[in-house]
Amino acid sequence: MNLLMLLIFFLVNTNSNDNCKKASKHLKKVDKHILVGDIEKVSKLIFKLNTMCNESKFLNSLADTYYAIKDFDNAYIFYLKAYENNQLLNTSFFSVSNFLKILYQKGHYHLFEEIISNPNFNVDIERSPQLKELIVKNNFAVLNLKDSVNFKPVFLNINTIYDEYFPSMPINSNVLIYTQRDLKSELKDENFYISRNIDDVWTQPIKLGPNINSEYREGSLSVSLDGKDLYFTSCNRPDGYGGCDIYISTLINETTWSKSINIGSKINSKYWDSQPSVSADGKLLFFSSNRHGGYGGSDIWASRKINNSWSEPFNLGPKINSSGDEYTPFLHYDNSSFYFSSKGKPGFGGFDLFLARMNSQFNFDSIINLGFPINTHYDESGLIVSPDGEKAYFNSNSKGNLDIYEFNLPKNIQSSTVAVVNGLLLDSINRKGVSCKISIIGLDDDWEYHLNSDNLGQFSFSIPPNSKFSITVFSKFHDFFSSNYELKQNETLKSLTILLNRLNLGNIINLNNIYYDFDDFSLAKNSLLEIQKFADYLILNSSLVVEIGGHTDNIGSKKYNYQLSDKRAKSVYNALLNYGVSPNQMTYKGYGFDKPINLDDSDEARIMNRRTEVKIVGSYGK
Numbered sequence: 001m002n003l004l005m006l007l008i009f010f011l012v013n014t015n016s017n018d019n020c021k022k023a024s025k026h027l028k029k030v031d032k033h034i035l036v037g038d039i040e041k042v043s044k045l046i047f048k049l050n051t052m053c054n055e056s057k058f059l060n061s062l063a064d065t066y067y068a069i070k071d072f073d074n075a076y077i078f079y080l081k082a083y084e085n086n087q088l089l090n091t092s093f094f095s096v097s098n099f100l101k102i103l104y105q106k107g108h109y110h111l112f113e114e115i116i117s118n119p120n121f122n123v124d125i126e127r128s129p130q131l132k133e134l135i136v137k138n139n140f141a142v143l144n145l146k147d148s149v150n151f152k153p154v155f156l157n158i159n160t161i162y163d164e165y166f167p168s169m170p171i172n173s174n175v176l177i178y179t180q181r182d183l184k185s186e187l188k189d190e191n192f193y194i195s196r197n198i199d200d201v202w203t204q205p206i207k208l209g210p211n212i213n214s215e216y217r218e219g220s221l222s223v224s225l226d227g228k229d230l231y232f233t234s235c236n237r238p239d240g241y242g243g244c245d246i247y248i249s250t251l252i253n254e255t256t257w258s259k260s261i262n263i264g265s266k267i268n269s270k271y272w273d274s275q276p277s278v279s280a281d282g283k284l285l286f287f288s289s290n291r292h293g294g295y296g297g298s299d300i301w302a303s304r305k306i307n308n309s310w311s312e313p314f315n316l317g318p319k320i321n322s323s324g325d326e327y328t329p330f331l332h333y334d335n336s337s338f339y340f341s342s343k344g345k346p347g348f349g350g351f352d353l354f355l356a357r358m359n360s361q362f363n364f365d366s367i368i369n370l371g372f373p374i375n376t377h378y379d380e381s382g383l384i385v386s387p388d389g390e391k392a393y394f395n396s397n398s399k400g401n402l403d404i405y406e407f408n409l410p411k412n413i414q415s416s417t418v419a420v421v422n423g424l425l426l427d428s429i430n431r432k433g434v435s436c437k438i439s440i441i442g443l444d445d446d447w448e449y450h451l452n453s454d455n456l457g458q459f460s461f462s463i464p465p466n467s468k469f470s471i472t473v474f475s476k477f478h479d480f481f482s483s484n485y486e487l488k489q490n491e492t493l494k495s496l497t498i499l500l501n502r503l504n505l506g507n508i509i510n511l512n513n514i515y516y517d518f519d520d521f522s523l524a525k526n527s528l529l530e531i532q533k534f535a536d537y538l539i540l541n542s543s544l545v546v547e548i549g550g551h552t553d554n555i556g557s558k559k560y561n562y563q564l565s566d567k568r569a570k571s572v573y574n575a576l577l578n579y580g581v582s583p584n585q586m587t588y589k590g591y592g593f594d595k596p597i598n599l600d601d602s603d604e605a606r607i608m609n610r611r612t613e614v615k616i617v618g619s620y621g622k
Helices: 002-035 039-049 056-068 072-086 093-105 109-117 129-144 525-540 558-578 603-609
Strands: 163-168 175-181 190-198 217-223 229-235 244-250 273-278 284-289 299-306 326-331 337-342 352-357 380-385 391-399 401-408 419-427 437-442 448-452 458-463 468-474 481-486 493-500 508-510 544-551 586-590 611-619
Touching: 002 039, 002 056, 039 056, 056 072, 056 093, 072 093, 093 109, 093 129, 109 129, 163 380, 163 391, 175 217, 175 401, 229 273, 244 273, 284 326, 299 326, 326 380, 337 380, 352 380, 437 458, 448 458, 468 493, 468 525, 481 493, 481 525, 525 558, 544 558, 558 586, 558 611
Parallel strands: 163 217, 163 401, 190 217, 217 273, 273 326, 419 493, 544 586
Antiparallel strands: 163 175, 175 190, 217 229, 229 244, 273 284, 284 299, 326 337, 337 352, 380 391, 391 401, 419 458, 437 448, 437 468, 468 481, 508 611, 544 611
């Protein structure tokens, strides 16, 4: 009996050895197909080898081949079988390294720990920087799995069997614009779609027009704060500088976008330039690029808009960028909270979402991983945040395809709340919208926005809550308009309608933001902004002739008030000259207390009467 068992064992073992020799021989042939790039042939041949041999050495070699053709699921199966068979004995560094990479990417963090703690793990980590970095990442994941955050993502009804990703949202509307990719099409075509939120339901998405979606591939996008400008990526267009470039299109009316324009060689290069994100004030453009001068992979870069032109881009530095890839930048409307995705920083595998707090000098506080389970071993990217800082949208491939989700941000990773001001400029006679340049200035803080109203007279901007601000309007066909506003406590949405008077001879314009101390003709420092804006208006309307009128309250003698008001008017006149206004456009006169606008005997009335008015008295050169 013992002899029979020994014979059976010998025959089985001999047959097993023969099978393993055959399997190894076939695997070498398969590897030759890999060398010539015939992956389709490899895929057909390799599956026949899956059950031919259970020797650990062969299993590791088979797993290595699966790894080479990026079939990581099968690679994982056979690395695991080999590990269970021999506990890393006689396992090559190449196989161990690949196995650890797969374990980390699949979120098997504890098995990863078990392997590097195995007595047979004899890899010199110090001589392998990549493996050392991977161990740091896995340690981070293990430690931070415990600190899970409250996370209840909502799967949006706009998602389909295709990929949906890179959401963007104008600040003043419940509109979502995003990318959809058809993986089944030959070119894996990418196009932009738009959906509106009506009663908490996203409507059936429709394609953006042909001026944006083209025969080429369109990828990520960013909509300006007012929804008027759309920055997006398109690849391999004839007017491009490299593989993928950044383009801009402007909203002509509610449904039509202008023909897209390449934003130029200052931003775009011969490399991959993609994933634009424009700041709330329109003065900063962030994007991802694999151009030279970075820290490895694709880095996040930024450019400033100076005199209506984009500056040479600069790298955001090693606090943001890593040796891996950094994608999908998004600067919140608070101009401080900077969100992005990274594959290179310690995380949970794949792309993780991060937050950095940024100041005006582009210095970043410590970088925060948004945590588990917002981040997983899948790819999370494309995060955008609502104006109140509480709600976020992002894309993830946790269900296979890329899909867009919505969730409430935990407190510690929220942005600061901003207030949204929606304005409307109307002609005072026909009540039609006026398209022109607008300046918004913070009266308590040192900030300024420049923007344009659209053809309907609409404009939007974001500011800190409880702000005091001025709005100045520059129109060639209407009076100068400047007025101060204040947001009430906790007011985060304000609507303004501004009626603009048409330019007519005899019109009187009150310069609201020009201040004098009592019994003084010197201009207060905070008056110069108003005067500079009015100077810009007069230069824009260079044919206008105006009279600057100075007015006082009723304190003091008539003669003295005439003299004081004349000096005040002259102060404004001289300041306007300094800002470049032609002397041919201006005269000045002091009226004393001859033309009060409030006859009450109160401090408030006296403040109102101490004013500077401008009267349109003619048209220069006509």
